[in-house]
Amino acid sequence: MSSDSDKLRLALSRHFVDSGEKERLMNLLRNRLAESGWNDTLYAQCRETVRQRKLENVTLDELVKESSDFGRSSVNENIKKELLVQIKKYLDTAFDS
């Protein structure tokens, strides 16, 4: 059975998506990542993986799992900080309303 924190998290997620805030932050993140060249390095990494394993043998899901660690660790610290600040701001306003 879901605990109170689970319920809270679900309610927050719903508000986050419904208000359009998720869409906004996703766009912001996309722009920042593109500017920093993250897209390019990750693209190269995925390309290597597919080349080694041959296209027929890789599913998207497997590719995502293999590249996730690399992707997460190669994000610029500034971008992480900026997003965290934005998320915090959102949470403050969400709790007030």
Add this chain to the structure above:
Amino acid sequence: MSSLSPHQQFLGLTDSPVSSLSSPSSPSFPDTFPSSTHRNPQTTAYDILHNPNNQLEFSGEKHKEQHSSLVTSGCKHLAQFKKQRRRVLDDEVVIDDDDRWDLFNSYRSLVRYSLAWHKSRKQLQNINTSDRKRKQYKELSLPQCSKCLDPLSRLHVCLHCVHMGCWRKGHIQDHMREKHHVFAMDFNHRTLYCNECGDYVYDNELTDVIVRQETIQSESRRRKRVRTANTSWEPTSQEISTIIKNSTIPSCQGLRGLCNMGNTCFMNVILQSFIHNPLLKAYFLSDQHNPTRCNNKFCLCCEMDNLFAQVYSGKKEPYGPCTFLHSMWMSLKELAGYAQQDAHEFFISALNNLHAGCEGNSLSTNCTCIVHRTFAGLLQSNVTCLKCGNVTSTKDPMLDISLSLRTVEKKKKISSNNKVATTAGGNTNSQQHTNSSNNPASFIRRLKQGNTLMDCLDRYTHPEKLGPNEYSCSKCGNTFQEATKQLSVKRLPPVLSFQLKRFEHGISASKIEAKIKFPVDLDMTPYTTHGKQQQKSKNPGMTTENPNLYTLFAVINHQGKIDTGHYTMFSKHRGEWFRFEDHNVTTTFQKDVLDSKAYMCFYIKKSLEYDDELFE
């Protein structure tokens, strides 16, 4: 009995595509639109290309072996469904209405819903959205997992029934296994997942006929002015057979190196920027300047037509544009000779010559030749008398914007005098400034020293004090008064070209090597005449969809000294960046493009409007 898929009924949709989704009971619900069901399919490029009656030769010599690959589906399970569907359509098979599940209809409704939903959330975040629209947007229900109600965790929608499941917790996979449903759509990316294959499948037909069409429709803006209604073109069988009999599908490989014929790298980079210019490409590749009908001697448009034909010929070895060079020399004797020229000068001369070669060109500011339709904008100069406030405006046509780098250079001189530690690129103070800081002190600092393209544009459009005796005001009795002059862009061209003035000619010829940061996406609103007025009145009444957004597609670089340097360029081709150095074409990363020291940058409007909006 309804021929609607369960999704269409659930989402309150009919066959009619709605530009703003609303429930069937609302008055804004449209009731007439050409049906998008299979009864009258809108013929797309896919339909013509993959008509089973096409001759084999239609696919071209090289592709004979690959012909079969053109007609396969994303996966064999999809192929099975498509086969069955075709048989139903051709009335070979009769099925009950209960079995009348159509993959195409379901996918279409879901793609439409996803597009509409994402658009609605974007608009909700926009402060300028009207209350009426807000209410409409809120009516769209939140997509969530049918099992755990989570709206995150990579939601997928089942194509066979009304069920949503999240991916990460495995809810969608559970559902598909239990119900033996095969296909689902990723709600955010609109890609198709086949549970039998265990992977996402990419089908040309579905992508073209459904995803692409719906995306285009959802992005088309409603216009206030009435235009002639769009009539779709349905080719007759005669036309189809003519096209098939007389054409082959050429390669869409539009990359070809250009030979350096003796210090002609300045010309090669400009030619490459033309080749990758979407508007010029569309004009010349669609045969709008036909050399067989052109009577001009040494016509540059004919040369351009030839150049495009060469680049898109499918040949891989580099091409030497000798005839182009020859025609340029014949038109402009000053250019003749083997000395290195300035790429920007060549650019302007080439544009003027192209304009001269176009049929129907005119000398007025409303010339409709391809050069002016692509590059021409209008610059407004406002001179304000500081005594009486009278403003005189003049409008000058322009083909590009030349930005001075003088103040950036001055800043560097000052820092080195103070022995401030500089980084390799010489960017010291400016790195601490972000464009988001709006206080006046930092703005002035940025204005004087900022090294981004936007800073250069700020300086370009900043009010400049005219000297004493430079302006005589008619309202102040024709006396000399103190005045300020301010430039702004009155009309933006579809392709915006920037030149960063790195070269100083004169007694001391020198080159400014300062690195100027330029963005991939550029919003020109603050530099337009309208934008400046809005800034003044502090009125944020912006249109929700901004027509002043540009995206970068080509950059020209110069290395070396002013007279003995070398030109190279970067350009975007089919979504990827390439580096062009005469005959060498190599892949490159966007980061390398943005890190380079640009001499010229080319931006294209992200969304193009129709002519009637350009001429106010």
